[in-house]
């Protein structure tokens with residue numbers, strides 16, 4: 001079943017050109033610059049009435065939600081918050097029929113996310129589920145469900161479902177932006193064409209597997225990894241750290257790069273590896289300043305950078321390239337790099353990659 005791959009995780013990482021194609025299939029209308037999601041049953045009036053959006057999710061899905069927040073807020077005029085499933089119940093913010101809830105869950109069975117959905121529906125909110133599992137609890141409890149169409153994900157570490165969650169969040173943001181008149185067809189078309197190229201661009205990242213494996217080997221004896229990014233690349237950093245810690249058991253943490261000097265810089269000493277997501281974006285220059293700060297402490301920097309950015313090579317120890325695509329879409333490509341990186345570090349540390357200790361594929365207890 002592993003189709004010649006040593007682990008399900010590696011197989012699933014390599015399936016992403018296909019899973020990304022499938023999640024977008026039939027959902028993009030390039031002629032009108034629009035997204036087609038007939039599974040969303042909201043009327044135009046209900047869409048106009050949305051006053052806030054709350055994304056609820058756990059773990060990797062929560063990270064997809066954080067990225068989704070940035071994009072939803074860029075493309076619509078609705079304020080968005082992202083809540084961890086197990087924390088949402090303690091929030092005293094008001095949930096009513098002006099609230100749109102987006103529940104992200106690969107399995108559709110995560111107990112804390114399901115409980116939040118139930119509660120929100122009771123309070124009159126409209127819930128859209130984004131899941132990979134047809135007929136799952138969260139799909140059944142929600143008014144609308146968008147399926148990720150990834151096929152089964154066996155590895156405990158979420159990989160292809162994360163990138164598809166991001167893709168769905170982008171589709172949903174365009175869908176709502178077009179219908180609330182905050183996104184015009186021209187700008188939507190640009191985004192949609194970037195999305196359409198994702199399967200090809202994901203393959204370009206996968207083609208660098210060997211190089212990424214060799215960098216992973218060099219750093220695999222570290223006992224601490226830090227990941228930093230800004231804006232949309234901040235959730236990418238969080239997810240890169242989660243992936244690495246869960247399968248390699250090496251302590252890793254993601255930070256918003258601007259937070260470094262508020263504490264984490266104290267962790268930096270000679271050779272501590274810091275992975276900096278530094279793809280082209282409006283925050284690029286600020287990331288470069290952060291990289292200089294990190295290098296000044298003699299730490300090692302592994303940068304994920306856009307193709308064509310030659311200048312960065314002088315500043316860092318290792319550069320891993322991703323295709324030069326728009327800032328909204330690039331997190332999907334950077335995430336694939338970090339999945340491969342985590343995988344290959346875990347190969348070096350000899351961990352049971354598909355079944356990390358103490359973890360279950362779906363967490364059905366609260």
Ligand code: F6R
Nearest residue numbers: 059060061105106107110157158
């Ligand atoms: C990490 C991972 C978990 C899940 C989390 C939520 O690789 O897989 O953090 O993302 O347990 O699961 P779902 O998305 O099924 O609700």
